[in-house]
Amino acid sequence: MPTIIPTFILLIFLIIILLIVVTSCVKIVPQEHSYVLERLGTYMDTWQAGLHFKVPFIDRVVRRVNLKEQVVDFPPQPVITKDNVTMQIDSIVFFRITDAKLYTYGVENPIMAIENLTATTLRNIIGDMELDETLTSRETINTKMRSSLDIATDPWGIKVTRVELKNITPPAAIREAMEKQMKAERERRESILKAEGEKKSAVLVAEGKKESMILQAEANKQATILAAEAQKEKMLKEAEGKAEAIRLEKQAEADAIRMIREAGADDAVLTLKSLDAFKAAANGRATKIIIPSDIQGIAGLAASLKGVVDEPDPVEEEPVRSAARPDSPAPASGRTPGQGSLQVGQPTTLA
Numbered sequence: 001m002p003t004i005i006p007t008f009i010l011l012i013f014l015i016i017i018l019l020i021v022v023t024s025c026v027k028i029v030p031q032e033h034s035y036v037l038e039r040l041g042t043y044m045d046t047w048q049a050g051l052h053f054k055v056p057f058i059d060r061v062v063r064r065v066n067l068k069e070q071v072v073d074f075p076p077q078p079v080i081t082k083d084n085v086t087m088q089i090d091s092i093v094f095f096r097i098t099d100a101k102l103y104t105y106g107v108e109n110p111i112m113a114i115e116n117l118t119a120t121t122l123r124n125i126i127g128d129m130e131l132d133e134t135l136t137s138r139e140t141i142n143t144k145m146r147s148s149l150d151i152a153t154d155p156w157g158i159k160v161t162r163v164e165l166k167n168i169t170p171p172a173a174i175r176e177a178m179e180k181q182m183k184a185e186r187e188r189r190e191s192i193l194k195a196e197g198e199k200k201s202a203v204l205v206a207e208g209k210k211e212s213m214i215l216q217a218e219a220n221k222q223a224t225i226l227a228a229e230a231q232k233e234k235m236l237k238e239a240e241g242k243a244e245a246i247r248l249e250k251q252a253e254a255d256a257i258r259m260i261r262e263a264g265a266d267d268a269v270l271t272l273k274s275l276d277a278f279k280a281a282a283n284g285r286a287t288k289i290i291i292p293s294d295i296q297g298i299a300g301l302a303a304s305l306k307g308v309v310d311e312p313d314p315v316e317e318e319p320v321r322s323a324a325r326p327d328s329p330a331p332a333s334g335r336t337p338g339q340g341s342l343q344v345g346q347p348t349t350l351a
Contacts, residue, residue: 027052027061034065034100046100065100069161072111076169077119079126081134088169089126091118093149094162102157110156114149118163121148131170138165 028051029035035047039059047061054061072095076088093114097103107113125144126134134141145163153160170178 021056025054025056025059027054032067034067034097035061036063036065036100036104038062043101043105063100063104065097065103067097067100069094069096072114073166074115074118076167077122079123081126081131082128083130085131085170085174087131087134087171087174088167089122090166091122091145092164092166093118093160094164095153095158095160097157098159099157102155106156110153110158113156114153114158114160117149117152118145121145121152131174135168135170138168141165 027035027047029047029049031049033049035052037044037047037054037059038061039055044059072093074091074093076090078086079089080086095114103110122141122145125141125148129137129141142163142165146160149160149163
């Protein structure tokens with residue numbers, strides 16, 4: 001019985017050791033990871049994601065490699081520009097491991113190697129650039145550094161995807177000078193913008209005055225044209241009224257003549273009408289009147305009519321006729337026969 005107990009304990013111990021050994025020989029590689037396997041100190045295989053087995057006590061996993069993209073933030077590095085300005089630049093490198101074997105056996109400390117390589121590459125690039133160019137050419141610097149680091153780290157199984165300059169810190173004196181320069185530049189821009197604003201304002205005011213004067217001139221012109229058209233219309237209306245009055249007057253005269261003709265008026269009536277016209281002409285303001293030669297008939301007719309109207313009674317006419325003899329002298333009025341009377345038979349002018 002005492003012999004059986006130690007044997008049982010030894011068996012249990014061996015089973016436990018066997019389980020431990022078997023468990024250590026089973027490896028599960030996670031996604032985006034790689035295991036580098038060595039057999040008796042020599043590279044054997046690279047395990048990718050999945051379940052793997054190794055030979056106990058012979059095979060050994062020497063490195064577990066993370067294949068995800070990694071970020072390394074390096075401390076500021078002192079660099080000197082082409083114009084001898086020393087400044088601090090810190091950079092960030094994005095990389096990923098593409099070959100676990102090269103990453104394991106290519107370089108002793110890959111992160112330190114990338115840091116030193118980044119510092120030397122940055123110094124070489126900045127050394128060919130001046131301060132102002134360095135501050136305004138970050139994209140160019142990033143591109144050059146990424147290209148140089150990618151070529152240098154390719155034998156290490158590392159792919160540099162991006163390089164960014166996190167911060168560029170010039171010396172304090174340079175920063176103060178840059179601030180003064182920036183302030184002066186902003187003041188200059190302010191003056192320029194203010195002058196341009198005043199110029200535009202003056203131009204707009206002048207253009208407004210110009211347009212106002214043009215509109216005023218156009219308004220005056222339009223008013224003058226309208227006044228002229230109104231005056232023209234007035235004159236036309238007045239002329240039309242006068243013409244209409246003359247036409248109506250002549251129409252009335254023509255109607256009167258037509259009515260006289262239609263009434264069958266004799267020569268006596270026409271002669272009386274002529275006398276009325278002559279009387280109306282004589283009552284005017286004219287100082288001279290031209291009497292036509294046919295006034296004899298008109299005068300004779302007038303005398304006849306007057307004699308008929310003014311004929312005296314026979315009783316009263318006889319003494320007058322006896323008193324008046326053919327050979328009696330002319331009255332003492334100072335006028336000779338024929339003066340103060342119309343000369344019939346030829347045109348006469350009365351003054």
